Structure formats: C-alpha cells, structure tokens
Amino acid sequence: MKKWLPFILTALMATWFFSTLRPTPDKDFAFSQFAELPIVFNGRLQPMDSLARNSLLQIREKQTLNTEPWKSWNEKPQIIPAIQWLATVMMNPAVADQWPVFRVDNPDVIAMLRLPGKDKAHKQDGKYYSWNQFVPSLSNLDNEAQRIEQIEASHRSAYERGVMKLRERLVLYARLKNTIQPPDAENWAAEVAEYEKLIPAGVAAAQAQQAGQKHDDEVLSHFATLAGRYDSMDRYDAPLIVPPEVRGSNNDWMRTGKALLAAMRDGKVDPSVKAYAAMATDFKNGDVAGFNKQLLDYRATLIPRFTDDIHKARWEVFFNQMEPFYKAMVIYVLAGLLAGLFWFNLSEPLRRSAVWLIILAFLIHTTGLIFRMALEGRPPVTNLYSSAVFIGWGAVILGLVLERFYKNGIGAVVGSGIGFLTLIIAHHLSLSGDTMEMMRAVLDTNFWLATHVVVVTLGYASTFVAGFLAIIYITRGVFTKTLDEATGKSLARMVYGIVCFATLFSFVGTVLGGIWADQSWGRFWGWDPKENGALIIVLWNALILHLRWGGMIRQRGLINCAIFGNIVTSWSWFGVNMLGIGLHSYGFMDAAFKWLLLFVGSQICLIILGCLPLYMWKSYQHRGGGPQPKSGNGPNGSEAVAAT
Helix, strand or coil: CHHHHHHHHHHHHHHHHHHCCCCCCCCCCCHHHHHCCEEEECCEEEEHHHHHHHHHHHHHCCCEEECCCCCCHHHCCCEEEHHHHHHHHHHCHHHHCCCCCEECCCHHHHHHCCCCCCEHHHCECCCEECHHHHHHHHHHHHHHHHHHCCCCHHHCCHHHHHHHHHHHHHHHHHHHHCCCCCCCCCCHHHHHHHHHHHHHHHHHHHHHHHCCCCCCHHHHHHHHHHHHHHHHHHHCCCCECECCCCCCCHHHCECHHHHHHHCCCCCCCCHHHHHHHHHHHHHHHCCHHHHHHHHHHHHHHCCCCCHHHHHHHHHHHHHHHHCHHHHHHHHHHHHHHHHHHHHHHCCHHHHHHHHHHHHHHHHHHHHHHHHHHHHHCCCCCCCHHHHHHHHHHHHHHHHHHHHHHHCCCHHHHHHHHHHHHHHHHHHHHHCCCCCCCCCHHHCCCCHHHHHHHHHHHHHHHHHHHHHHHHHHHHHHHHHCCCCCHHHHHHHHHHHHHHHHHHHHHHHHHHHHHHHHHHHHHCCCCCCCHHHHHHHHHHHHHHHHHHHHHCCCCCHHHHHHHHHHHHHHHHHHHCHHHHHCCCCCCCCCCHHHHHHHHHHHHHHHHHHHHHCCCHHHCHHHHHCCCCCCCCCCCCCCCCCCCCCC
C-alpha cells in the first residue's frame, strides 16, 4: 500500500483540480454568458467576470459573497458568486444595497459611523455591512476623508487608514452602480426609449433658448433633467461598457452616461445602451427568458467586430474559474506537510508523495503563468503580484532540482514552502485591484525588459531559496535532533551552490535592466532606489562568496549570511517600492510595510539563534557534545553539528 501512496495522493489532487474546471450550469439567469461580456476598466479590456471578482476582492476581500455572514458554517449561509453580485449591483441595486458586502475591521471606524456591533439576533456579525447601513453616515465619512487627505499617507493612524480604505470601497461600489443605469432607475428601458424620442425636440428647444427664440419650456426642462442625470452617471467614472462602431483602441469605448449624452448629435441612442437597458429591466422584473434573450442578442451584435475580444474574455473567464495559483497553493501545503513528516519517520513513500505533489502543483502553477502571459501579451513579471507568482515558480524549480540530487526532503520543503508563501503574498497583493494592470514604470515593453524581469526575478527567487535552506539549517540544528553532520554538510553545499546561482542571475538581470533603461529612459543607470536594491543583492551575494573563498566564514557563517540575504532581497523587492520616490515606486501598501518589518525581525532572530554557541544547539546536545569556547566559525572551533 505504501508504494502506491504517491500515485493515490497525486491522482486525488489532480482529480480535484480538474473537477473544478467544469463551469457550474446556470439555474435561471444566464450569468455565465453575462460573465463573458467584454468591457474596459482601468484601461484594460476584460470580461465582466474579472470586474466582478476584482471588485468583490477589493470590497469584501473574497471572491464570493456571503449574504448571511452572521450564520455559523454549519447553518449553511447563502453564498453567491461574484458575477451574480455584480449583475445585481448594476441592474437591481435596491437588492444589492441590502447585502452586507463591505468589510470594516477597525472598531473606531465602526464607532464613528455608528454601525451596529456583533449581534446574531439582529443579523449582524460586526464585520460586514451593507450600503444602506452607511447611507445615514456618508456625510461624516466624507468629512473625515477630506481631513485625512491632508495628512501624508505614511503618517496616518490605523483609524485614518481604515477610513480611507472604506471610502475607496464605497466609491468603487458607487461606480459599479452607475455602470448600466442610474441607481434610482425604475424602468430603465422605458426611460432610454423616452429619452431617444425626446432628443430632437429637446435639442431644438435648447438651441432656441440659446438663440433667444421661443421654445417649449416643459420639453426643455424635462430634457435638461435627463441630460443632467446622465452627466452625473458619467462623472462616476464607471466601467466602459459601450463598444465603438469599429474595433480600435480601448480608449474608444464609452460609459453609458457619455454614450447617452453623445446621442444628442445624431438623435439615436447607441444599440448597446438599449441592449443593456433591456437586460436591466428584465433582470429587475425577474424575467429570466427576456433577460437571456436580450443577452444572446447583444452578444450576437458584437460578432464579427469583436470576435477576438469575446474569445479573449472567454479564456479569461476560464482562467478565473481555474484559479491555478490558489489550487497550486493548496497542493504545496499538503506536499510541505508530507515532506516535514518524512524528516520524523524517514518514510520514503512520504518523500516521494511530496515530490509528486510538488510536480503537480508546479504544473498547475506553470499553467497559470502561461495563461497570464497569453492574456496580457506581456512577460511573466509586470507588477508586484506577478513578481511574487514568478519568484515562487522559480523557487519550486530550484527545490525540485535539489531534491533530485539529494533526496532528503530538504528540496521538497524549500520548494513547497516558498511556493506557498509567495502565493500567499500574491493573494494579499490581489486585494488592491486588478492584477493584470501594468505597473507605471513599464508601460512600454521590449525584448530587454522581458529578459530583464525574468532573469532578475530568478535572482530574487534563488536568493530566497538560499535563505530558506539556511533557515532549515538553523531551526533543525537549534530545536531538533535531526541535524547530523552529513545533513549539515548537505545543507551548506546547497546554500553555497544556490548563492552562486543567485549571484549570476542577479548580476545579469541588473545589467539587462540597465540596457532596457538606456533604451526606455535614455540612461543606463540613474541610482533609482529599485536599481540600488538590485545592485545591493548582487554585492551581497558576491560578498558571501568572497568571505567563503577567503576562509573568513565557514558553515555557520555562510548560513547566517544567507539568512541576511533574505532581508536584503525583501527590502529590494518590497521596501524600495514604499519609499514613494523613483521610477519604480509602485505598489505601496500600508499592511505590507508592517509585514515586511515583522519578516525582517524574524530573520534577525534567526541570525541570533545561528550565532549561539554550539552546546546550546539541541542537535549538538543529542550527539553528546559539551560546552565549547568557540563558535565553530574559526578553523579551531568545534564543528560537531556540521563539520566544515
């Protein structure tokens, strides 16, 4: 049975992955078809499904909506998918406004807005609130936000950051509500038809008034009211859902409000606006057949002009449903647990099971990367989110290579551990918005950019792998009895080899970045903080090698230097983005700064542990060693834990 364990576990996880690829059939409204409609938001053409998922992530920090969060898991609360939530927000906001979708974590913000606390009897969980619950206090929130805007972001308190985050979420929600129709529309299709019929008389009345001629005041007043209503819609900066007559730039798409105002020129409302209006009215009235028919008819009008866009949207919906990085992360966790158990009972089937699962997760991880590259038409690294995904991918490769040569579970733990951690980081980065948006510094890509970001990110990944191996050395040596002499030597050789690899890739990647900068900005090097960070990684890895070659450090010195490499790389990867200066200052997040400091603190603690005398190491005590006067870094020091 044991020899079949790797196959059984891998087959089960592969079956789980493939079983989730089948789309859930629509029970009534054709939400799956609505999800594939192409739109433009934040400059990127994307399907409604991506808008729904990204918006819900920003507002609720999840891709599904629990409309009854006060219920326990065993009470089966109602869960609805993101696309159904978005359709309701756009086409029946009176219902969506009652759903507790906004997450508020700061208790002072809750108190300021006079929101109810946790009270299951009154259907309140104390964390999620509906739009209607904010309406009475919106003026207070706006006043607070205006005050906080005068304070520099880095100096804001947790309460002030909470206010601004909530305001951003409410603004996004308001933009979505004004995408298809005004939030207070009763019968949007009828209103659009009335407006189109009124345009000739309304325009004539307006022109007559400007010329000082006689005109119909009642017609002009009604027409001006409708025009002002649509102008207000346009001011919300909602997603662009009205396609141009001829496929061209994404900038040619229009918002509903702007399209209605543009109808004054020729007296005809764009057919797409009419189609969405008919869908909205049928959806609000619960007319399933009418909604589905209008949806299919509208999709037919997009062919053949936007066939390529529809196909791209369909593939992106499939990618969203596949969730490759989340599923790879789950499998990495299972593989890491199995590899850790292998260290305690040395059961070979456990190690092989871990390796097989890592290979499966790596294939899923790779599939996700390829999908993103195809959808974006860009290299694998374009922003902080994609850099986290790619660093994890590179670390998994290195972990599998180590496991292939040493077969001691260390490579499996490294690969699965860094794969999991980087995908967790990527998940939290995704909470800030669309992960396929381009970062500001690389709006124009070229060959040198593509090679630069790939190579330098592999340098980041390999430096982290060396640091993670060093962490295993320290934790196993200090806290367990499993670091024998042979294991210590193996880990030291792994760290040394990976540092060599990291030095090469970080150096080449930095040089390639200079070549790209010369072509894009007209200078090879400008002492930008991100450039300095990349250079520091090169210098630190080179310093480790020189210290090792010169005999100034031995095993534990090498290990401690590799852990400090984690600090150097984390600051170069994340820290310089938070300075707010330079051409690479993108992706600042308040929460990320706190976690970065905690990570640095943890690495310093590990370095301190690594400097403890050997007689305080549990692995050394297990081997019968006594107190030693020297640390083991010098040529005369005892290396009972791991001989030099």
